Amino acid sequence: MPHITGFDVFDVRFPTSLSADGSDAMNHDADYSAAYIVLETDDPGVYGCGFTFTIGRGNDICAAAMELRARPLIGEDVDGICGDLGETYRGLKRDSQLRWLGPDKGVEHLALGAVMNAVWDLAARRAGKPLWRFLVDMTAEQIVNAADLSYLSDALTREEALGLLGRLAPSRDDRIQQLTQTGYPCYTTSAGWLGYSDEKLRRLCQEAVDQGYRHIKLKVGASLEDDIRRLSIARAVIGPKGNLMIDANQVWDVPQAIDWIKQLSEFNPLWIEEPTSPDDVLGHAEIRRAVQPIGVATGEHGMNRVLFKQLFQAAAIDYCQLDACRLASVNEVLAVQLMAAKFGIPVCPHAGGVGLCELVQHLSIFDFIAISGDLTGRVTEFVDHLHEHFVDPCIIKDGAYVMPEKPGYSAELKEQTLQEYAFPYGSYWAGTDTGQAEQAWRAGNPPGRVAFASVRREVEA
Amino acid sequence: MPHITGFDVFDVRFPTSLSADGSDAMNHDADYSAAYIVLETDDPGVYGCGFTFTIGRGNDICAAAMELRARPLIGEDVDGICGDLGETYRGLKRDSQLRWLGPDKGVEHLALGAVMNAVWDLAARRAGKPLWRFLVDMTAEQIVNAADLSYLSDALTREEALGLLGRLAPSRDDRIQQLTQTGYPCYTTSAGWLGYSDEKLRRLCQEAVDQGYRHIKLKVGASLEDDIRRLSIARAVIGPKGNLMIDANQVWDVPQAIDWIKQLSEFNPLWIEEPTSPDDVLGHAEIRRAVQPIGVATGEHGMNRVLFKQLFQAAAIDYCQLDACRLASVNEVLAVQLMAAKFGIPVCPHAGGVGLCELVQHLSIFDFIAISGDLTGRVTEFVDHLHEHFVDPCIIKDGAYVMPEKPGYSAELKEQTLQEYAFPYGSYWAGTDTGQAEQAWRAGNPPGRVAFASVRREVEA
Known part of the structure; x- marks a missing residue:
């Protein structure tokens, strides 16, 4: 009976700011990053990988928060941890001192999500199933116990959640068969980054159409004139x-x-998508009323299930773009998917970044099989970069995600990637100005003193 | 012309969980803590102190985030930093990579607030004025430039903000004179912590009445039977x-x-107060409609100005309990105070914790003098603990905050306190099991490796 014996946390950063990949009206210089954790057990074949996605600076803050969040798992029995994933989640979340730093938002929430992503990966691997199949094989009762329904009872009761799952149970196999043939439909953002030239935009749009995509997304908001030209x-x-x-x-x-x-x-x-502050439920509702029939979409910065509850209650959005890492792992994603089904809002998860495509394919597939039962108006984001760093990368065919088959949550990074892109000591960063500057900052902060950090720099007079 | 030459960040924790001080239905074992920063300049007499308040674990995460947030200040000219406090704030906030970790919420927002609290302290000290007076002496234009009005224009325009300030400008001196005589009214939470016995509760309530308080607050929500007995x-x-x-x-x-x-x-x-999730604007509105004439109050976990905007727009609260550290310093507090004045909602700041009373006295005094001009329905929280650790502690007389007179934001901790309560290496913590356990964790995480942290523990079979 294996126990959790330890973990490694990595601050992995990719120098994407060197190209214009990922550039939009808010984020000009994103270095796509993952704060990544590997949970280890006393059985070398049993481990779990999870991460949260960030865009550079502060990835170390997430990593530090994950280290603190994961500590209570050490020494725990793997069967116990994986046997009641709701209780494991609630146990970690129950820390009232860490709760103060949110609650349920920001760095601490990202950290909880990353650690629990690793636990779900561990559980699915141990069962020998891809995560979507692991979820399909749970009972409705187990799914609802795992879902974080706290603060939601005015919008979705436990009984309603069970009813939603029960309704689709008899026809699940039909949808598994359907997805095995067609895959889960996706759209591409690879074409539309703001930093690309018109020529590159035109070429990438044409390539997307040729590859079978029927949806294309463009970044807007920096200049109205540019937006009009690019949209044309x-x-x-x-x-x-x-x-x-x-x-x-x-x-x-x-x-x-x-x-x-x-x-x-x-x-x-x-x-x-994301017309204004992600926190502004009433603002989204007002925008939606004013711009119909254009739909309103948001969610990649949707901090938690309470925000999504209100977006649904206020009829503020037409598309729910939940994020597999912004929400606190599968536990909170299930709650949002169940609410979305009740309110009739299609879930079109945010993806791209580092490894988000790898995660959301499982979530969208399970959503269709067991929760929504519907593909109408549903497409999941796909961005074609950084997949080469994953052991089990997602596969796209004819504008659709192919059903993953390997055990786990597809979250494992290659060993070579860690050696190269760990910040700031990995082989790539150690050779850059950015990496060396960061190493210099850290050298000034020896542990073991009264001050947490002491920083001094000579200043030119 | 001094420049900012460096800073120290401290993870300061007080073992308040040993008593039942601070116990409520959500937080059972709070160790009141401050992630504290001292900004230094090349003039030893010119410095600034700021902090954010937490309740224990994770205070180090805030400290780490503050270290990152404060770095860009090094080398900057003090007159420049203090001369345009809106631009200083926006400059720090503009970091789009760190923005991803919020935006405007959680650890990163607390860290921004703590660093900017230190900048405001620095600015007021340099001017030789207590912060409330420093604010009073700013022009309306300067105040509005300093206020973070982003995402608020559907509720409060810049012109409306200027109008609110202009309306009260002619009568400011009257209110300064009034407060000099009476102080700013406060209420006490010291009596009502959940962990206190009935006898202690009765005695503390009587003492509060004897000291001139006309408001007393009790914690509820753990047991209805207990609540009824304690309220009786x-x-x-x-x-x-x-x-x-x-x-x-x-x-x-x-x-x-x-x-x-x-x-x-x-x-x-x-x-x-805080009947449900602090993020649930629509939930608060529903509760308010249902329990009238009982008022609804919230705000100590109100993450940012966009949340408060919606609480006002949705008529969800009767009292706005903004927090001087949860919001990103004076810059964001000003925005919420201005909105509250427009919507006619009294601001009754959250206090207690570590040093929150020291900060909010300045904010409430300025609110009355320049923004609300009204004391009706307004009381500011006061909790009588941990003031002895501050160089310029708040003073209470006849149930009111006495106007602070010393230069700055009253945020400076005593040197002895840092030596004793810095976690886990200060003299107090080094002698405790908790401090030694933390030191052992950290010893396992030497810097300079590919993994951010590597943790291993022997597990009993």
Whole structure:
């Protein structure tokens, strides 16, 4: 009977800011990163990998928070941890001192999510199943026990959640068969980063169409003139029937959002994504009323299930773009998927970044098989970068995610990647100015003193 | 012309969990803590102190985040930093990589607040004024430039903010004179912690009444039977006309909150504080409609100005209990105070913890002098512990905060306190099991390796 004996936490960063990959109106210089944890047991073949996604600086803060969050797992029996994943989650979350730093948001929540992602990976690996199948094989009772339904009873009761799952149970096998043949539909953001030239945009849109994508997303919000020009190009390539989505990455106030979106309405976008602060439920509701029939989408910065509850209650969104790492792992994702099903809102998960595609394919597949039972209006994001660093990368065929088959949550990074991209001591970073500058900062902070950190720099007079 | 040359960050923790001070239905074992920063300049007499408040574990995560947030200040000219406090704030906040970890919430937001609290302290010290006076002497234009109004224009425009300040400018001196005579009214939570015996509760309520307090707050929410007994005791002591407030510290779902509060309505509470998740704007609005005339109060976990905007827009609260450290320093507090004034909601700041009383006295005094101009329905929290650790502790007289006179934001901790309570290497903690256990964890994490942290423990078979 294996026990959890330890863990490694890695601060992994990729120098994506060197290209314009990932550039949008809010984020100009993202270095796509993962704060990554490997849970180990006294059986070398039994381990679990999990992470949260960040865009560079502060990835170390997440890693430090994960170290603290994972400590209570050490010494625990693996069967116990994996046998009641709701209780494992609640046990870690129950730490009232750490709760103060949120609750349920920011670094501490990302850290809880990363650690629990590793626990779910461990549980699925131990069962010898890909995560989506591991979930399918849980009973409705087990799923609802695992889901974090706290603070949700005014929108979704436990009984309603059981009812939603029970309703679709008899027809699950049909949908598994369907997805095995078609895959789960996705769309691409690879074409539309703000930093790309018009020529590159046109070429990438054409390539996406040629590869079978029927949805293309463009970043907007930095310059109205540029947006109009870029949307004209994209619309011309994909034709009047293709689906064009736009994404403002939170740059607008509410009145400004309404005004700007209306000026892009001639391009008939399917949705406007992140028009304003991700915390602004009432703002999204107002924008939605003003820009119909353009849909409103948000969620990649949706901090927790209580925010999504309100987005549903206020009829503020048309698409729910939950994030597998922003939410505190599968436990909280299940709660949001169940609420979305009750309110009839399609879940189109955020992906891209580092490894988000690898995770969300499992979540979307389970959503269709057991919770929504519907593909209408549903597409999951796909961005084509950094997959080569994963042991079990996602596979896209004809604009759809192919069902993963290997055991686990597809979250494992290659050993070579860790050696190279761990920040700031990995072989890649050690050779850069950024890595060396960071090493110099850290050298000034020896542990074991009264001050947590003491920093001094000579200043030119 | 001094420059910022460095800083020290301290993880300071007080072992308050040894008594039942600070115990409530959510937080059973709080070790009141401060992640504390001292900004230094090349003039030894010119420095700034700031902190954020936490309740123990994770205080180190905040300290680490503060170290990262403060780095860009090094080398900056003090006059420049202090001369445009809005631009200094926006400059630090602009880091899009760190923004990803929030935005505007959780550890990163606490860290930004702590660093900017130190900058405001530095600015007021350099001007030789207590912070409230430093603010009073700023022009309306300067105040509005300093306030973080981003994402707020649908609720409060820049022009409206200037109008609010201009309206009260001619009568400021009257209110300064008034407060100099009476102080700013406060209430006490010292009596009502959940872990206290009935006898201690009765004695502390009587002492509070004898000291001139007309408001007393009790923690509720763990047991309805206990709540009824404890409220009976408190109501008997303070009489039918005294103000009794109750505080549930987020333990209820929305329907449960409504049910529980109704069963306590016979004690005629002035407000119910934190009835449910601090993120649940719509939930607070529903509770408020259901329990009137009992007021609804929240804010100590109110993560940012966008949340408060919605609480105001949705008519969800009767009292705004903003927190001087949860919000990102004076810059964001000003925005919430200005919105509250527009919506006619009294601001009754959260205090207690470590040093929150020292900070909020300045904020409440400025609020009355320049923003609200009104004391109706306004009381600021006061909890009588840990003040002895501050160089310039707040002073209470006849149930009111006495106007602070020393330069700065009253945020400086004593040197002896740092030596003793820095975690885990300070002299107090080094002698405890908790401190030694933490030292052992850290010894296992030498820097300079590919893994951020590597942790191994022997596990009993």
